[in-house]
Amino acid sequence: MTHVRLGAVLAPFAVVAFVGEASAQNGAEVHASVSSDTVEVGETFVVELSAMAGDNVRFSDPLLRLPPGLRGQGPSIGSKTLVQMGAAGTMFRRGISAKWRLVASAAGRYTIPAPSLRADGRTLAADAALRVTVVEAGQKPQRKGGPLDPFGMGGLGLPSDDPLGDFFKDAAPKSSNELIIDEPVYDVDALGASARALSLARGDDPYLFLRIVADKAQAVVGEQVTLRFYEYYRVTNERFDEREPNLQDFLRVPLEDEPGQAQRATTAVGARVWFVQELDRVAVFPLRTGALHTGKLHAQFRIPYLKSPSVRRESNDVVIDVREPPLEKRPVGYHVGDVGRFELAATVTPRETIAGETVSVSVRAEGRGVMPNELKVPERTGLEWLTPEKRDQSDVQSGRVGGSRTFGYAVRVLEQGEVELGWVELPYFDPDKREYRIARAALGKVKVTPKAGAVKAPEPTNAPEGDPFATMPKGRLALGEFEPARTHAPALAPLFGWMLGPSFAVVLLGYARRGIRRARERMAARSTEPEHLARRALGELKDAVDAASVAAIAERAVHHAIEAATTLKSRGILLENLQRELVARGLSGALAERIEAVLDACAILRFKPGASAADAADLERDAAALVADLLRFETGDAP
């Protein structure tokens, strides 16, 4: 097969023959189908094998054995993810889809053995063979394609806004397999609106590339985002081994029964003419918040023009910014993910029942968006809502996913009389109006008659072995002794006082003791200081009994004062040298002379027999004045 006529290949999907469901292995489901049960000789048709299983099963090695007379290519393998949301939680099923493109070389009835694949090392096969009737060319009306279409993409019928018209008629290549378009776009405005929307300033590749386009960049959890997968090309090519993006954070719903049937369009990429083929269109629904990646679309191509075996291309990875619907005005009972527009309708049968029996409440939610998983039922005493059964019917209208889900409840009515059942509600977020709405359905009343001979309410179904309160302790007939416990902590001040008071006391006591000790040490130290000794000696002068004592005490006071003023221990210095030493220590010459004079007078008076009291008084006065001057010198007030 020289090139793939995609239009012809994918067109006959209208007739899909499911030939059975294979036996399950680990919950695996295997289906096989053929795109058309009647084809012409040379017409391409598709055999598809799809397998789904739980999250932990891995499929591989799809295999199709062809009978003589049929030849084909493939498989091209895509992945699938199915999310089922039920009362037991969300369940993921994953699987693959393998497609073979086949062509018959002769008319006849063909039986294709059931295709198979490997699932975790075991071989699974569809349980029925596929049957195809091949008729001679021309006996079956052609839907698309023609002899002059070098790309085989749906015939010459270019879109109405195609500026090239019958471009390929004029191109008339010698070999259509090696055709390449190399035409500039002279007037971009001449392209139609859809072509302009697909135009790009620059392509990812000079010959072909894949591209995913999302209809919105921001969405809320559960809101539909439509993805379109495109192939941009300007050379003839044959695509195979196509793998869809993984879409692991999305619920995927196909929008096209026959992918790839959209008409090819022409557009401008980097101011040159390119073709664009929409490969598929899917609706995806974000399952969580965050910057969610769609993943990349992969495919391999054979490009005869390049004379290379095959090239591999991957698309861009689209990122959707997904958030929760706003918290503002969010109704009570809203479940994140219930996004769209819905209506509820309810029927209750029968309207008369017996206490303890059940009535059937069927609530149909219909509208656009992913169908809700749960409805808000009116729970009240006397009504017991059992787990509902759900039936789905999906639908796609104008590219919007919708349908209906019917919740079948069995409601046990325990009360008697006219029982008002209330309303069933579905709070949801309308993404178009960006607001919350609540769909409601009134259930009306049920007439409940008492059960014959019943005095006790019936036990609910599934009740675990009888009375749940069988071991309930008996009531108390008298009030026992009880003293209310005091649980409050003490007030803050007493609490901190009791907590930290002792420690503070210990610390304060320690400081006090240290202070006292230091004071004593200071006092002891001061008693030996020269200044203190000098003043004390002056004080002793008043108590001196005679002149010799006065002289001795005065001499001692002067020496202490000298030491206090100059740190010079002057007792050991000869009197004639003292003046010089004192001057060297910074005393003035006059003060040094006074010192020498007083000390000289002390020496004379001490050994002067019969010294008078007047002499002693003079010395005492002179010594006191001198000591005072010397002590001032110590404090910086030098005379």
Next chain:
Amino acid sequence: MTWHPRLGLVLLTGALVTLATSSQADDAASPREPFRRGAEALAAGRYDDAIAELEAFADREAPHPDASFDLGAAYVLRVKSGAERPADLGRAAAAFEETLLLRPSDADARHALELVRAEIARRRARTGKAVVVATPTLDRALVGLASPRAWSALAIAFGWLLALGLWLRRRRGTAELAGLLLAPVSGVLLAALVPITLWADHLDRHRRPAVLVAREAYLGNEDGVSLGGDPVVEGAHLELVETRGDRAQVRYGAREGWIPAETMRVVRRR
């Protein structure tokens, strides 16, 4: 004076009648009378009457664990009798919670509360709804290990041990070594116990325990807009932060939000 036996009999009878009448009057005026009537009604299977009397007792008198227990038992037995009214199980749970708060050692109340919570969970499971019970956050779990008074006593004890350690440090020999060990250890423990004590006291003074007495309630903001997440289920333990009008701000697990005040019952402590 002549003794008349007949007159004596009449006087004695009159005295007894007077005494009995007086005793009945005292009983009627006794604050415990509603409890007595409630307990009798409970024993006789008149659960509506028992609930009315015991609720009246609870409204008028200080909480008593035995009265709270009987109230919870009355609600449970009304459910059991088939005459259940909305939120009976939630109210039973609140009553048993009150009993346990007043008398933590009451094994019967603990068992009854477990039965009630199990039945609530069983009913939710039967309707396909998840039974999500929010567990208290770490700080609540820690603080809830003891009463604020117990925490403060512990803090005071370690305060004294710290003082002893500081004093011993100034001694010589073994005493000094003991002080060197005791002072930092007790200081660290005291530093940890002070905030725990203060937080426990704050919660004790400013938060009140409560129980949800509706089938379920969704936490919302002050304007009643749902905050999302799992609903608070009947009988769930709540922490009442404040009430404002007909709304109550509660904490459920680690989440805080507003619910209708009528959907919860405060558990009394004193």
